[in-house]
Amino acid sequence: MTLNTRDVTNLQKDEIDLQLTAPGREEEVEAWKETFGIEERYRAKLCGKNYGKEWLQNIVEEAANGGLTSDQLLAQVFRAAARSPYSGANFLKKPLSRPAASPK
Secondary structure (H helix, E strand, O other): OEEOOOOHHHOOHHHEEOOOOOOOOHHHHHHHHHHHOHHHHHHHHHHOOOOHHHHHHHHHHHHHHHOOOHHHHHHHHHHHHHHOOOOOOHHHHHHHOOHHHOOO
16 A cells, blocks of 8 residues: 555545555455455545544654654554554554655
8 A cells, every 4th residue: 555645634545556465366356356346445444534534644643742753653553553453454554554655
């Protein structure tokens, strides 16, 4: 997942690039994308006022208030998401927590 903007408050669906992979299961991934609209659903969740945008904005604010960079705080979130990948939508937070996708 890559965000093509640093303005997380005004994040739009077309500013999110998704790459869904499951090595050796490419046909299944394509079927899920077509059948369930997974990419569109993930984009909608990330842009949702009460989920994605709020979570991303909280990262920026918490980093500023805690004396950390957003990359440092995102690294903490990544570690927590790796420990518990299916809790609290961590399956979305984990790929977004890579430094290349971090908001500043």
